Amino acid sequence: MRLSKRANKLVGQEMFIILDKAKDLESNGKKIIHLELGQARLAPPPNLLNETCKSLKNKEVGYSSAFGVYSLRKKIQEKLQNQEKLKVDINNILISTANLLITQTFHLVTDEKDSIVAFTPTFPSYFSAANFLNLNLIQVPLSFKNSFALTKKAVDIAINKNPKVIIINSANNPTGAVYSEEVISYLLDRCLKKNIWLISDETYSDISYGQSFFSLKHAISKNVIVFSSFSKIYSIPGFRLGYALANPRIIEKLSLSNSSLISCLPIFTQKGVEKILLNDSSYVENAKEMISNVLKKVVKILNNSKSLSNMYVLPQAGFYIFIDISQSGMKSFEFCDYFLKNYFIACTPGICFGSRFDNFIRISICGEQKDLIQGIKLLVNHFDKNL
Amino acid sequence: MRLSKRANKLVGQEMFIILDKAKDLESNGKKIIHLELGQARLAPPPNLLNETCKSLKNKEVGYSSAFGVYSLRKKIQEKLQNQEKLKVDINNILISTANLLITQTFHLVTDEKDSIVAFTPTFPSYFSAANFLNLNLIQVPLSFKNSFALTKKAVDIAINKNPKVIIINSANNPTGAVYSEEVISYLLDRCLKKNIWLISDETYSDISYGQSFFSLKHAISKNVIVFSSFSKIYSIPGFRLGYALANPRIIEKLSLSNSSLISCLPIFTQKGVEKILLNDSSYVENAKEMISNVLKKVVKILNNSKSLSNMYVLPQAGFYIFIDISQSGMKSFEFCDYFLKNYFIACTPGICFGSRFDNFIRISICGEQKDLIQGIKLLVNHFDKNL
Numbered sequence: 155m156r157l158s159k160r161a162n163k164l165v166g167q168e169m170f171i172i173l174d175k176a177k178d179l180e181s182n183g184k185k186i187i188h189l190e191l192g193q194a195r196l197a198p199p200p201n202l203l204n205e206t207c208k209s210l211k212n213k214e215v216g217y218s219s220a221f222g223v224y225s226l227r228k229k230i231q232e233k234l235q236n237q238e239k240l241k242v243d244i245n246n247i248l249i250s251t252a253n254l255l256i257t258q259t260f261h262l263v264t265d266e267k268d269s270i271v272a273f274t275p276t277f278p279s280y281f282s283a284a285n286f287l288n289l290n291l292i293q294v295p296l297s298f299k300n301s302f303a304l305t306k307k308a309v310d311i312a313i314n315k316n317p318k319v320i321i322i323n324s325a326n327n328p329t330g331a332v333y334s335e336e337v338i339s340y341l342l343d344r345c346l347k348k349n350i351w352l353i354s355d356e357t358y359s360d361i362s363y364g365q366s367f368f369s370l371k372h373a374i375s376k377n378v379i380v381f382s383s384f385s386k387i388y389s390i391p392g393f394r395l396g397y398a399l400a401n402p403r404i405i406e407k408l409s410l411s412n413s414s415l416i417s418c419l420p421i422f423t424q425k426g427v428e429k430i431l432l433n434d435s436s437y438v439e440n441a442k443e444m445i446s447n448v449l450k451k452v453v454k455i456l457n458n459s460k461s462l463s464n465m466y467v468l469p470q471a472g473f474y475i476f477i478d479i480s481q482s483g484m485k486s487f488e489f490c491d492y493f494l495k496n497y498f499i500a501c502t503p504g505i506c507f508g509s510r511f512d513n514f515i516r517i518s519i520c521g522e523q524k525d526l527i528q529g530i531k532l533l534v535n536h537f538d539k540n541l
Numbered sequence: 542m543r544l545s546k547r548a549n550k551l552v553g554q555e556m557f558i559i560l561d562k563a564k565d566l567e568s569n570g571k572k573i574i575h576l577e578l579g580q581a582r583l584a585p586p587p588n589l590l591n592e593t594c595k596s597l598k599n600k601e602v603g604y605s606s607a608f609g610v611y612s613l614r615k616k617i618q619e620k621l622q623n624q625e626k627l628k629v630d631i632n633n634i635l636i637s638t639a640n641l642l643i644t645q646t647f648h649l650v651t652d653e654k655d656s657i658v659a660f661t662p663t664f665p666s667y668f669s670a671a672n673f674l675n676l677n678l679i680q681v682p683l684s685f686k687n688s689f690a691l692t693k694k695a696v697d698i699a700i701n702k703n704p705k706v707i708i709i710n711s712a713n714n715p716t717g718a719v720y721s722e723e724v725i726s727y728l729l730d731r732c733l734k735k736n737i738w739l740i741s742d743e744t745y746s747d748i749s750y751g752q753s754f755f756s757l758k759h760a761i762s763k764n765v766i767v768f769s770s771f772s773k774i775y776s777i778p779g780f781r782l783g784y785a786l787a788n789p790r791i792i793e794k795l796s797l798s799n800s801s802l803i804s805c806l807p808i809f810t811q812k813g814v815e816k817i818l819l820n821d822s823s824y825v826e827n828a829k830e831m832i833s834n835v836l837k838k839v840v841k842i843l844n845n846s847k848s849l850s851n852m853y854v855l856p857q858a859g860f861y862i863f864i865d866i867s868q869s870g871m872k873s874f875e876f877c878d879y880f881l882k883n884y885f886i887a888c889t890p891g892i893c894f895g896s897r898f899d900n901f902i903r904i905s906i907c908g909e910q911k912d913l914i915q916g917i918k919l920l921v922n923h924f925d926k927n928l
Binding site: 155156157158159160161164165166167170191193197198203206207210211213214215216217218220251253254257261262263264265266268279282283285286288318349351376377389390391392393394403407409410411412413414415416417418419420421422423 | 542543544545546547548551552553554557578580584585590593594597598600601602603604605607638640641644648649650651652653655666669670672673675705736738763764776777778779780781790794796797798799800801802803804805806807808809810
């Protein structure tokens with residue numbers, strides 16, 4: 155029996171190949187240092203977990219609205235109003251899984267074989283969502299030399315490809331780059347003039363400790379869709395919860411998309427997040443401080459390396475460091491394989507984030523700190539020894 | 542800004558239109574009797590909820606595998622082996638949201654504009670998933686005269702449409718019909734010979750109290766994909782959990798589909814279901830008995846009606862009764878609107894389940910029993926009075 159053409163195009167998230175290999179080794183008794191996962195070890199806010207359980211015990215196990223739980227949407231509105239002085243309405247807000255929102259938003263603004271531009275390196279799910287929907291994803295690479303910043307030149311290249319939609323990911327996974335207000339505004343202006351949709355994935359925006367983050371949330375009345383996730387900021391990736399901000403016509407369509415794909419999301423997870431939303435500042439500040447401290451330690455080790463000190467860009471946000479491994483003479487999957495087999499350390503191959511980045515690996519700094527430091531030291535020693 | 546053609550095709554689940562109107566009335570202080578929801582009022586198994594909370598308190602809030610939690614898949618395997626004497630392997634099993642599996646399985650075996658056959662009346666999500674994927678869904682109507690049974694003649698009509706895939710829903714929502722072994726075997730045989738994929742949605746199979754249910758689970762090594770849900774049987778629709786059974790090549794592709802769309806599902810919900818899976822018989826028997834008792838009461842009222850006693854088919858499974866409302870002289874949406882406005886009772890329009898069924902409504906019998914009985918009595922009185 156033959157599968158469809160689109161099924162044959164499905165790639166999923168190739169970065170999980172290394173994770174699977176690591177798990178195979180673990181099931182054979184090997185201790186693995188995980189530098190490949192963007193999964194915070196920080197405990198989630200206790201209130202959030204308690205409220206989720208309370209909702210479960212209250213038997214809130216029925217269907218919710220395809221727009222998401224109303225009271226959570228209301229709290230998001232209040233938070234944006236209070237903390238970001240942003241005037242949005244309830245009908246600008248929809249709850250969904252942030253990862254699913256990639257496919258959902260692409261689906262709303264493209265038909266098969268349409269083109270979409272992503273600036274690389276970037277989050278691999280954009281590639282898999284584009285494949286799922288049979289889109290032509292055009293990669294516009296940013297350069298290490300410019301610290302992976304979005305530039306006006308890159309924007310012009312993107313616009314000239316004449317795509318239906320451009321997606322940006324600032325703060326960026328995997329580079330940690332935060333794009334400047336000037337260039338994002340330029341991009342917005344060019345997209346408006348050229349009738350191009352602009353999708354802004356702001357999942358890591360709350361975890362910025364360098365340059366201040368410039369959001370596109372203010373522009374949602376136009377051709378802009380913004381989405382974000384509660385996974386990273388509250389250390390609850392397993393909740394699979396995020397939200398979209400857009401004009402009401404888009405939000406209405408997204409509710410139909412939810413209804414078509416998943417009906418709705420659980421009530422109890424939404425109630426859990428709702429509980430913490432307006433009182434999250436101490437948790438978030440603490441989380442940022444912890445990650446920032448870990449980052450400092452990691453950076454110190456990297457900067458003391460004679461081979462790697464110039465091979466990475468200091469991240470301004472997020473959990474990741476993107477490291478140039480050209481000196482190994484290996485391609486990124488080959489290197490990650492080698493490193494896993496010889497050092498029992500799992501990293502993510504750079505090519506997962508864009509075809510031009512096969513000489514990079516991504517290191518996640520949000521795991522167990524002792525393991526992380528040991529892993530980075532082994533990485534540095536490997537390169538310094540072999541230089 | 543223009544949306545895509547496929548966005549314009551999005552319909553979501555139109556049956557929620559009545560629910561939304563009912564909620565509007567409720568927010569204005571009206572008491573509404575809900576006969577439109579397939580959401581059991583039965584409390585979920587306490588162990589299931591406790592285990593979900595335990596998993597949350599253990600901070601199992603990270604990513605799970607795109608195949609689903611291994612130990613849950615293992616338990617499903619054991620259950621199928623023990624209770625249905627079915628030999629399946631772990632790699633025949635994948636966890637996903639059952640509603641999402643409709644889109645996911647369609648996606649694997651069709652390309653845009655391919656044809657798919659559904660026997661109507663049937664679950665509206667097949668229509669919305671087909672729209673999401675830009676498929677041509679061909680409805681092959683079953684007849685009230687035959688108690689909405691699947692017939693060999695209907696199978697022949699379906700096969701002659703030369704579709705890529707046929708989907709069946711037995712036990713059926715909304716009719717409660719359970720298709721016979723003879724006709725399902727005939728369908729399977731014809732699909733095999735004609736190279737047509739067969740998708741079997743067995744969500745209501747566990748809640749059959751009439752004719753014994755014939756599953757296609759034994760045929761998954763062939764061109765068959767089976768999926769089911771934990772929503773109905775454990776009264777946990779809000780968990781959004783179900784599973785697919787198929788050959789390993791399909792399961793592998795579904796894991797890529799999960800990874801592309803949602804990454805994975807929560808661990809804690811899966812751990813909750815895992816807890817009850819092998820010890821669910823008393824809960825399930827009790828649930829079936831309760832629904833069966835309610836059904837008897839409802840049927841007694843309907844049978845005493847001079848206008849409606851011959852206007853429905855006794856369901857053999859599930860939560861629903863599909864009632865012919867031709868005598869009202871109204872189309873189904875018009876009738877549901879009228880009934881909501883005048884009696885404050887919400888029902889689901891028949892046209893949501895197939896274009897030929899605009900003279901039917903669906904009544905759900907799984908709600909609050911007192912309300913349900915009152916609602917059915919008002920429905921009967923309305924028709925008897927106006928006859």
